[in-house]
Amino acid sequence: MTLKIETLNPVRSFKGRGAETVVAAAREKGASRMVCASAGNLGQALTYSGTRRGLDVTVVAACTANPLKLRRITDLGAQVRLEGEDIEDARLLAREIAETEGAYLVEDSLDLATCEGAATIGLELVRDDPALDVVLVAVGGGAMASGVGYVVRSLAGHAQVIGVQPAGAPAMSLSWRRGTVVETDRIETIADGAAGRCPIPEVLDDLLVVLDDMTLVGEDSIKAGMRALHEHAGLVVEPSAALGIAAVLEQPERFAGRRVTTILCGSNVEPADFAQWVLEPSAGTSRR
Amino acid sequence: MTLKIETLNPVRSFKGRGAETVVAAAREKGASRMVCASAGNLGQALTYSGTRRGLDVTVVAACTANPLKLRRITDLGAQVRLEGEDIEDARLLAREIAETEGAYLVEDSLDLATCEGAATIGLELVRDDPALDVVLVAVGGGAMASGVGYVVRSLAGHAQVIGVQPAGAPAMSLSWRRGTVVETDRIETIADGAAGRCPIPEVLDDLLVVLDDMTLVGEDSIKAGMRALHEHAGLVVEPSAALGIAAVLEQPERFAGRRVTTILCGSNVEPADFAQWVLEPSAGTSRR
Numbered sequence: 001m002t003l004k005i006e007t008l009n010p011v012r013s014f015k016g017r018g019a020e021t022v023v024a025a026a027r028e029k030g031a032s033r034m035v036c037a038s039a040g041n042l043g044q045a046l047t048y049s050g051t052r053r054g055l056d057v058t059v060v061a062a063c064t065a066n067p068l069k070l071r072r073i074t075d076l077g078a079q080v081r082l083e084g085e086d087i088e089d090a091r092l093l094a095r096e097i098a099e100t101e102g103a104y105l106v107e108d109s110l111d112l113a114t115c116e117g118a119a120t121i122g123l124e125l126v127r128d129d130p131a132l133d134v135v136l137v138a139v140g141g142g143a144m145a146s147g148v149g150y151v152v153r154s155l156a157g158h159a160q161v162i163g164v165q166p167a168g169a170p171a172m173s174l175s176w177r178r179g180t181v182v183e184t185d186r187i188e189t190i191a192d193g194a195a196g197r198c199p200i201p202e203v204l205d206d207l208l209v210v211l212d213d214m215t216l217v218g219e220d221s222i223k224a225g226m227r228a229l230h231e232h233a234g235l236v237v238e239p240s241a242a243l244g245i246a247a248v249l250e251q252p253e254r255f256a257g258r259r260v261t262t263i264l265c266g267s268n269v270e271p272a273d274f275a276q277w278v279l280e281p282s283a284g285t286s287r288r
Numbered sequence: 289m290t291l292k293i294e295t296l297n298p299v300r301s302f303k304g305r306g307a308e309t310v311v312a313a314a315r316e317k318g319a320s321r322m323v324c325a326s327a328g329n330l331g332q333a334l335t336y337s338g339t340r341r342g343l344d345v346t347v348v349a350a351c352t353a354n355p356l357k358l359r360r361i362t363d364l365g366a367q368v369r370l371e372g373e374d375i376e377d378a379r380l381l382a383r384e385i386a387e388t389e390g391a392y393l394v395e396d397s398l399d400l401a402t403c404e405g406a407a408t409i410g411l412e413l414v415r416d417d418p419a420l421d422v423v424l425v426a427v428g429g430g431a432m433a434s435g436v437g438y439v440v441r442s443l444a445g446h447a448q449v450i451g452v453q454p455a456g457a458p459a460m461s462l463s464w465r466r467g468t469v470v471e472t473d474r475i476e477t478i479a480d481g482a483a484g485r486c487p488i489p490e491v492l493d494d495l496l497v498v499l500d501d502m503t504l505v506g507e508d509s510i511k512a513g514m515r516a517l518h519e520h521a522g523l524v525v526e527p528s529a530a531l532g533i534a535a536v537l538e539q540p541e542r543f544a545g546r547r548v549t550t551i552l553c554g555s556n557v558e559p560a561d562f563a564q565w566v567l568e569p570s571a572g573t574s575r576r
Contacts, residue, residue, distance in 0.1 A: 007522055008293060234295055234524035234555035267522035279567060 001248065002132070002261040003233060004125060007241065011072075013193070013266030015045035018117030018143060022106050023049040025113050031104035032056065035097045037090035039140070039192050040069025041266050042108050047078035058097060060090040066192050068270045086187055088198050109141030109203045118144040122151025125261055132159050133258040136244030138265055139163040139172050139214065140194035142203035148263070149210030160212040164243040167216040169195040175204050176214045190277060191222060193240035193266055221246035226278045229264070238269040239277070289536065290420070290549040291521060292413060295529065299360075301481070301554030303333035306405030306431060310394050311337040313401050319392035320344065323385045325378035327428070327480050328357025329554050330396050335366035346385060348378040354480050356558045374475050376486050397429030397491045406432040410439025413549055420447050421546040424532030426553055427451040427460050427502065428482035430491040436551070437498030448500040452531040455504040457483040463492050464502045478565060479510060481528035481554055509534035514566045517552070526557040527565070 006014035019042065026034055034050050035058040036042055043059035050057040057078040061070060062085060073080055083093040091107070098105035108114050121144070125135060135152055137145045142163075149161040165173045168188035175182045181204055187195045207214075225242030228249070229235045244262025248255050294302035307330065314322055322338050323346040324330055331347035338345040345366040349358060350373060361368055371381040379395070386393035396402050409432070413423060423440055425433045430451075437449040453461045456476035463470045469492055475483045495502075513530030516537070517523045532550025536543050 005296060012522065230524065231559055234300065236518065236522035236524075271519055275567065279563065 002129060002259070003229075004121060004261055004263045005235070006121065006263060006265050007235065007237060007267035011041070011044045011048050012268050013041040013045065014118060014121060014144060014263065015041045015266075016048065017120050018042070018114035019045035019049040021113040021117035022046065022111060023053055023055065026055065026104045026106075027053060029104065033058070033101070033103040034106055035060065035094050035101075035103040036106040036108065037061070037087060037094040038108065039087050039195065040066050040073065041193055041268060042106070042114070043073045043078065043080075044069060044076060044268070046106060047073050047076040051077040058103060060094040060097065062086045062090050066268065066270065069268050072268065087196055109143040109146065110200050114143040115147040115150075115206075117147070119147030119151045121263060122148040122155075126152060126155045129259065129261065130156060131259060132156060132261050134255060134260045135159060135161045136247055136260065136262040137161060137163055138191075138194050138240050138243040138263070139165050139207070140196055140240065141200065142172060142207055144263065144265060146203060146206040146210060149207065153210045161210060162247070163207065163211045163214040164247045165214065165216055166191045166194060166222065166243065167218050169197070170216050171197050172199045172204065172207065173214040173216055175199045176207055176211065179208065189222075189239070190219060190273070191239035191243065193238060194243060215247055215251070217243055217246035217250055221249050223277045224249055226274075230278055235264065236267050236269065236274060237264050238266045241265045241267065290417060290547070291517075292409060292549055292551045293523070294409065294551060294553050295523065295525060295555035299329070299333045299336050300556050301329040301333065302406060302409060302432060302551065303329045303554075304336065305408050306330070306402035307333035307337040309401040309405040310334065310399060311341055311343065314343065314392045314394075315341060317392065321346070321389070321391040322394055323348065323382050323389075323391040324394040324396065325349070325375060325382040326396065327375050327483065328354045328361065329481055329556060330394070330402070331361045331366065331368075332357060332364060332556070334394060335361050335364040339365040346391060348382040348385065350374045350378050354556065354558065357556050360556065375484055397431040397434070398488050402431040403435040403438075403494075405435070407435030407439045409551060410436040410443075414440060414443045417547065417549065418444060419547060420444060420549050422543060422548045423447060423449045424535055424548065424550040425449060425451055426479075426482050426528050426531040426551070427453050427495070428484055428528065429488065430460060430495055432551065432553060434491060434494040434498060437495065441498045449498060450535070451495065451499045451502040452535045453502065453504055454479045454482060454510065454531065455506050457485070458504050459485050460487045460492065460495065461502040461504055463487045464495055464499065467496065477510075477527070478507060478561070479527035479531065481526060482531060503535055503539070505531055505534035505538055509537050511565045512537055514562075518566055523552065524555050524557065524562060525552050526554045529553045529555065
């Protein structure tokens with residue numbers, strides 16, 4: 001199994017790829033302020049890329065967002081606004097701020113620049129292993145899956161691209177199976193980076209074209225995946241980054257003997273959470 | 289601070305670089321068997337590189353060697369022989385096996401191919417940051433320090449290269465200060481990858497030319513360095529890989545404001561040891 005590691009950079013997630021693309025586009029359009037809703041990783045990346053180019057950045061997050069990610073965003077120099085119960089509430093406020101205050105709105109996964117940035121991962125995957133059989137991609141909003149899926153579909157048509165979601169946040173998977181947007185009521189997963197309730201129709205349309213399948217994984221498998229990566233690869237990852245490994249753990253026969261790659265998309269996890277989920281063998285129920 | 293990460297490869301240490309060089313040289317000379325003494329990382333790397341090219345590999349280790357490393361060597365297909373209290377005893381037996389059984393002897397750090405392999409790290413450091421000020425290199429036998437030191441000295445003469453050893457295994461540092469080989473009686477460090485008692489004269493000669501300084505660090509700083517890398521970089525490393533960070537923690541004023549790089553040279557550490565040294569806040573005295 002090949003691990004594509006996207007955690008060893010200053011923002012500790014793959015989101016820097018999209019953020020660089022977005023910020024370049026925003027500056028071309030003369031923006032001096034940007035706003036986005038984020039579970040935390042896009043917010044960090046956008047702040048890192050934006051403030052380095054003299055842009056003011058506002059990040060809207062849910063009141064339940066990962067405190068570590070929020071601290072890092074503040075440390076990097078953005079203004080953080082907290083709103084509502086989950087990412088969907090934050091998305092509404094971000095849109096409002098963009099309209100009333102004239103900030104450049106970055107909508108993760110809908111803004112094609114966020115997908116194009118993530119797509120560069122796909123270019124590297126195909127360059128490094130043209131014979132790959134399967135790419136397992138975590139799906140939150142869908143930017144990574146649509147970007148990587150598009151590239152792999154185009155350059156390595158023989159390979160399968162499979163989107164993976166937590167069973168506790170299955171909205172995009174349900175939508176993909178149904179072929180139309182299905183919203184859900186609740187988010188019940190530790191994988192905060194891959195947790196949405198309201199799929200964006202345009203992103204669903206893209207995923208219907210570029211993904212071969214979508215699959216769901218349980219919380220225990222996510223923790224087992226994090227544990228395996230810690231023990232066998234020496235890496236701390238956040239739950240979203242372990243979704244691909246979780247899929248292999250749940251369906252070993254499906255992937256046996258194939259050249260499988262998964263993208264370790266982020267490592268922004270509170271040490272206390274990591275300890276509880278991964279390091280304590282008797283770890284029981286999840287905190288969220 | 290820049291981290292040069294050498295843990296994310298199949299043998300989880302920088303030793304693969306030297307092993308590839310050594311095995312190529314051994315095959316040119318028609319060898320079918322190889323033997324080396326190793327604390328574990330060279331043994332793994334040589335087995336990985338050698339068995340893939342059809343060579344039989346024997347690794348001699350001390351009876352006190354890291355069991356995880358020995359397991360991995362066996363899993364990779366080498367024969368493991370245990371001998372004596374520490375690496376110096378293992379080196380004697382390896383030489384004997386080479387003579388009596390006609391195996392190609394790889395003496396880490398003495399065999400220039402092991403240094404040349406490690407030197408490629410230096411090429412990458414200078415390519416990626418020509419303006420670097422300081423390179424902190426862990427010193428065990430000295431292959432990495434002499435290889436990297438030679439390259440940095442040659443291509444980035446303005447930069448300082450500083451060797452770091454555990455205070456509990458200071459033989460090469462003492463020798464370097466004295467300008468002649470000083471042997472010690474005991475090894476008292478958790479940094480098994482950087483633990484020797486009997487410096488090789490030829491290696492000392494090279495380090496006298498290519499290092500600007502050598503410094504010692506304490507066991508608590510090594511653990512604190514491992515902890516910092518786990519928390520801030522999301523990486524599991526073995527103690528030897530944290531020596532550079534430990535030096536910065538002990539002498540912050542010396543390195544403040546400078547472009548400092550250190551090489552994270554390996555991550556072969558037993559999970560139980562890692563938990564004891566790094567994850568348990570009340571971790572007391574070291575096991576060894």
